[in-house]
Amino acid sequence: MTSARTASARSATTADGSPVVLVRDLKVAxxxxxxxxxxxxxxxxxxxxxxxxxxxxxxxxxxxALTGFAPITGGTAHVAGHDVPNLARGELRHLRADVGQVFQQFNLVPRLSVLTNVLTGALHAAGPINLVGGFRSEHRRLAMHYLDRVGIAHKATDQARTLSGGQQQRVAIARALMQQPRVILADEPVASLDPRLADEVLELLRGIARDDGIPVLVSLHVLPLALTHSDRIVGLRNGQVLVTGRTTALRREDLSVLYDDAEEAGDDSDD
Structure with a gap:
């Protein structure tokens, strides 16, 4: 087993020395x-x-827990400048506006256009105009920019339900970017995609992190995907961190402690 003390020589900090997300001794029950x-x-x-x-x-x-949807019963969690356990109910909206989320099931509105689905990511910033279905021109320009960023601007007027799974996940990523987030949380974003599309979506997320400076936390259960598409790995088992370190310093054997068998880890290779 490889721990944070042996696998990673440097801490995760921003240019000013503070992490975008800093969690210590977090407990949820x-x-x-x-x-x-x-x-x-x-x-x-x-x-x-x-x-x-x-x-x-x-x-x-x-x-x-990082977005206030699970009851933190101990420890600290600072996310994008928000002290999560101590936020008042009314302050949670601001936290969630700073956190872009990408889900396994995409969570798009099937009958709405791709562009409109992306525009919903601006609801927090756009204000009451959206109550009557309108978005300002600058929001539309920004939505098209993000659709281009994820390689699907040519589908802007199509209904979301007509897209493939990989395309729909790209729309969901563009919607998250529309929030202008400080961090992206992607919860099993490729679980319903075939291997080729999974690689494409994860590489897209990693490129956004690298090029736009937005940290991405992506939950996975497949070892090869994590080893290929991440800078660091944090491994949980039974609610505890068993493995953490730079991806390049970890081997599959180090990560096997997280699973009961290779099949559960999605790893059917012989090496």
């Missing part, structure tokens, strides 16, 4: 049932961190 137990996590501008673990390891709960 539902009643008497602990789900996360003492999790530490850093996310720096420009990096992609893969969150690994089997089903039930706590990956989705950690994502929810």
């Amino acid at each position: 539902y009643g008497d049932t602990p789900v996360l137990d003492g999790v530490d996590l850093d996310l720096a501008a420009g990096e992609t961190v893969a969150l690994l673990g089997a089903s039930g390891s706590g990956k989705s709960t950690l994502m929810k």
Whole structure:
């Protein structure tokens, strides 16, 4: 097993020395049932961190805790300048506006156009004009910019339901970018895609992190994808961090402790 102390020689910090996300000794419990137990996590501008673990390891709960959707019962979580455990209910909206989210099921409105789906990412900033279905021209220009950024501007007028799964996930990423987020959380974003499309979507997310300076935390359960498309890996099992380090310093054997068998890890290779 490889720990943070042995696999990673440098901490994840931004240019001014502070991480965009800083989590220490985070605990989440539902009643008497602990789900996360003492999790530490850093996310720096420009990096992609893969969150690994089997089903039930706590990956989705950690994502929810970072946006105030899971009950933090101990520890600290600072996300994009927000002290998450101490936010008042009315302040959670500002936190969630700073966090772009990408989901496994895309969460698009099928009958709306691709462009309109992306524009919904600007609802927080656009204000009451959206109550009557309008968006300002600058929002439309920005939405087209992000559609071009993810390589799907030519589908802007198509209904979202007519797109392939990989195309729909690109729309969802453009929608997240429309928020002007300070961090992106992607919860199993390629679980429903075939391997080729999964590689394309993860490479797109990593390029956004690298080129736009937006850190990306992407939860996965497939080892080869994490090893190919991340800068660092954090591995959870039973709500605890068992493995963390630079991806280049980790081997498949180091990560096998997260799973009961190779099939569960999505790794059917012989090497």
